[in-house]
Amino acid sequence: MEYPGWNGFLGTRASFMLDAVCLGMVLVLAILAWSIWLVRKQNNYQLHKRVQLTLAGLLVIVLTAFEVDIRLHGWEERAAGELGGSPSSGVYYVLWVHLFFAISTLVLWVMVIVRALKNFPRPPLPAEHSQSHRRWAWLAAIDMLLTTCTGWVFYMMAFVL
Template identity: 50%
Template sequence: MNDFSGIDGFLGTRASFAMDMMVTLMVLVVLALGWSVYQVKVGRRLRLHRGVQLGLGVALLVAVVLFELDVRFNGWQERSAGVVGGTASTAVSTSLAIHLVFAVTSVLLWPVVIVRAVRNFGNPPHPGAHAAWHRRWARVAAIDMTLTAVTCWVFYWLAFVA
């Protein structure tokens, strides 16, 4: 048991429960995202893809809100092994800044792609005029989400493991 504010994590590092939850969730998100895209590309399982994407969107929204509350109330710096004298190391600060670029753009882009898909593909979903826009921007959103995950893992490693 550490003497840090917040709930201790479950991955055996200095990170909080919320930090461990997000790092773990991002593994699942990337896997589910890839599987969902595969389902629509290969099997034309549009309804399954839609359900998975809506589920991921809701799960991420809830997780990010809970995570942000934890970070706002408990912080992360005191737990970080990459913080010296209250100031984050250059590597930790840089990795966090890079992560935030992808995280913020994902938070802005993913809802747009999801809402437009729900509005334009119908229920049950069917291909239409919106497909070209969706393919382009969903690909950008998926890459952005993957980079959010990768940069999350780098930050986590530098701040709480290394």
């Protein structure tokens, strides 16, 4: 069946952007883990800052392109598959759980970045803000992991099964 927009490259019903984001999140999690390792094990605060700001910027660009693709081409027709109709209610439930984590991740990341830029010295070094930053940044990282995992579950339910 032919769907609107670019067709994906993973052999599912998903669009190109859905496939790209699904695979790209593996890279995002790996970069996030490396960035945490940089600061925790290498004390490389400057590179950690650069990596985090670059990752945040790239995520804004990619996720904006993703949202434009979803708004232009939708996802429900693809999720319904060969049989037509509409996706199952379970798909919508998983989507809402995923959106909860995605939105909370966005809020947490913006908060952590803004507070870090405001409260750490330049160049970045441990400071009074470090303990708070560590707590909220870990929460944001865990939220990113949950966003990714729920996104993969949604992808599987909507476009593979």
